[in-house]
Amino acid sequence: xxxxxxxxxxxxxxxxxxxxxxxxxxxxxxxxxxxxxxxxxxxxxxxxxxxxxxxxxxxxxxxxxxxxxxxxxxxxxxxxxxxxxxxxxxxxxxxxxxxxxxxxxxxxxxxxxxxxxxxxxxxxxxxxxxxxxxxxxxxxxxxxxxxxxxxxxxxxxxxxxxxxxxxx
Amino acid sequence: xxxxxxxxxxxxxxxxxxxxxxxxxxxxxxxxxxxxxxxxxxxxxxxxxxxxxxxxxxxxxxxxxxxxxxxxxxxxxxxxxxxxxxxxxxxxxxxxxxxxxxxxxxxxxxxxxxxxxxxxxxxx
Numbered sequence: 001x002x003x004x005x006x007x008x009x010x011x012x013x014x015x016x017x018x019x020x021x022x023x024x025x026x027x028x029x030x031x032x033x034x035x036x037x038x039x040x041x042x043x044x045x046x047x048x049x050x051x052x053x054x055x056x057x058x059x060x061x062x063x064x065x066x067x068x069x070x071x072x073x074x075x076x077x078x079x080x081x082x083x084x085x086x087x088x089x090x091x092x093x094x095x096x097x098x099x100x101x102x103x104x105x106x107x108x109x110x111x112x113x114x115x116x117x118x119x120x121x122x123x124x125x126x127x128x129x130x131x132x133x134x135x136x137x138x139x140x141x142x143x144x145x146x147x148x149x150x151x152x153x154x155x156x157x158x159x160x161x162x163x164x165x166x167x168x
Numbered sequence: 169x170x171x172x173x174x175x176x177x178x179x180x181x182x183x184x185x186x187x188x189x190x191x192x193x194x195x196x197x198x199x200x201x202x203x204x205x206x207x208x209x210x211x212x213x214x215x216x217x218x219x220x221x222x223x224x225x226x227x228x229x230x231x232x233x234x235x236x237x238x239x240x241x242x243x244x245x246x247x248x249x250x251x252x253x254x255x256x257x258x259x260x261x262x263x264x265x266x267x268x269x270x271x272x273x274x275x276x277x278x279x280x281x282x283x284x285x286x287x288x289x290x291x292x
Contacts, residue, residue: 084217088240091223131255134190134224134243143191148224148243158207158229 087145094147097121105151118147126151170249172285173199181280181287185266186247187211189219190255199265200248202278206269209246209258216242216260227259237261251276251289 098105098118105111105123116126117137124141127133130148137146172179181202188195196215208227221242230236239259246253246266253272279288 087223091225091240095226129255130243130257134255138191143222145222146224158227 090145091147094118094121094145098147098149102151106153111151113150113152115148115150118149119144169281169284169286169288172287174285179285181278182265183249183268183289185249185268187215187219187266188245188247189221190243190245191222192220194219195245200268201265202273203267203269204273206267207271209256209269209272210239210261210263210267211242211244211258212263212265213260214262215266216240219244224257229259229261246272248272249289251291 095118098116101118101123105116111123111126114126114128115130115133117124117133119137119141124146125133125137127136130150133148137148170183173182182199183202184197185200186195186197196218198215208229221244223240224243225241226238227241228236228238239261241257241259243255244258246256246258248268253275256272275292277288277290277292281287
């Protein structure tokens with residue numbers, strides 16, 4: 001079934017099929033995806049583009065990684081949801097995988113108090129620096145939803161005491 | 169010396185900033201408010217969408233009313249009027265401008281000259 005999704009930021013055409021695999025392998029087939037960016041309605045102010053990761057292709061081609069080798073979509077075949085939601089679903093899965101792995105990671109001196117990158121339910125890299133970790137994993141695996149979080153027994157919880165005020 | 173932003177009353181400490189997607193290089197310019205009460209830098213959700221940022225995690229944040237909310241975090245390159253922070257983690261929420269918090273401010277020297285409505289920023 002071929003569906004066309006018009007979402008806020010982009011237009012994505014995706015070939016859907018029944019595939020239960022939540023973690024597809026990298027696709028080598030030609031995916032039926034067209035990604036078309038639409039200009040923002042209200043630019044933040046100025047805008048432009050200079051890539052600091054020149055070895056990477058731009059974001060649209062990375063949508064291929066959501067396809068399994070038989071060129072089918074990995075899950076939620078009948079849901080008409082945006083690509084942004086797919087990113088969130090994928091990240092939630094990685095978060096669940098991290099929570100399942102967390103006690104083991106805390107007991108492993110290779111990972112404790114370091115940032116780890118979780119992709120397809122497993123640790124793919126780690127570093128003391130989040131910036132260095134992000135650079136490596138995005139270069140290696142593409143710009144896809146990868147959970148990068150610190151392995152620590154401290155709860156990551158913040159308080160933001162400053163309200164947003166608006167002048168009317 | 170940089171003048172306080174007098175678009176609000178009372179005037180605030182704000183600086184021009186450039187937020188970039190670290191992979192695609194797409195960037196936007198905007199204003200960043202200094203907030204020593206906030207622990208983590210925030211960007212507008214709308215900006216995160218415009219830049220095509222890929223979320224890298226979640227953070228729980230309690231607001232000034234005590235309500236807890238989970239926010240997505242993103243890795244961005246942030247340039248503050250000549251000061252570059254590459255690969256920093258920021259959270260996104262529905263707001264109009266960037267909130268520059270202690271995670272970045274603690275890496276800078278910031279001098280406030282409140283009576284003159286001016287401030288200065290430098291590397292330590």
